[in-house]
Ligand SMILES: [Zn+2]
């Protein structure tokens with residue numbers, strides 16, 4: 001039997017700037033500006049400004065430039081999916097993560113061992129981004145935001161169909177980047193009589209989706225007096241605006257999220273998540289066929305319990 005190439009325990013390690021790979025001298029989604037940053041997607045907790053060099057997909061660079069302007073990064077090196085990039089002794093390849101437009105899993109190959117950093121990812125279908133793609137890896141470095149058997153996300157279509165039963169205007173809180181575009185698409189498909197209005201902060205993000213060939217669907221820009229009429233409007237607003245409408249009358253407030261504690265109350269819920277739930281994590285492990293699982297962002301406890309016998313689970 002040929003011995004399998006050895007996994008390096010110190011392939012990734014945390015320091016004050018975030019998750020570092022010394023074999024390629026780069027950071028994955030650093031939390032502070034660094035010399036070389038490999039950025040999985042444009043959400044603010046993964047993409048800080050001020051890095052010297054950023055490796056990312058073209059869409060991620062667009063969103064970072066929209067948010068940060070000239071301070072986004074010194075240099076962007078843009079890479080499409082499946083195109084290898086060499087950093088030191090590590091070959092990096094992006095695979096679609098299905099989380100939002102431009103989101104990437106980062107496959108890193110070093111001395112014959114494949115390490116797959118998922119970033120944030122989801123398996124549920126979402127026409128507003130590139131669909132998740134499977135990659136085989138010796139080490140699966142997975143986010144574990146919802147890595148708990150108690151968490152299963154409901155069918156997003158059924159969640160959106162709940163809007164059809166609400167006849168007054170709806171104020172719909174959602175993160176502006178990724179979630180809002182997915183909601184526009186879902187409402188167009190599953191509650192098509194609704195008239196979608198978007199907050200002015202969301203419109204330029206939609207414009208990037210359109211430019212990149214992923215139009216979210218029909219919507220119009222919010223105007224001041226529109227919501228005075230009851231016309232089955234769904235006004236999509238970012239979280240800070242949503243919170244400022246706490247006493248709004250004649251409007252149903254809903255917040256779209258995978259988190260229970262972000263829902264308005266126990267009756268008014270809209271569970272739409274852009275992260276994998278427990279079953280999807282199990283499916284990812286099955287298809288990735290890792291020898292080891294390293295967990296990030298969340299709780300690796302249940303994965304350890306599930307796989308502890310035959311796959312080494314390490315909490316990073
Ligand atoms: Zn994210």
Ligand SMILES: [Zn+2]
Nearest residue numbers: 043045046120
């Ligand atoms: Zn995240």
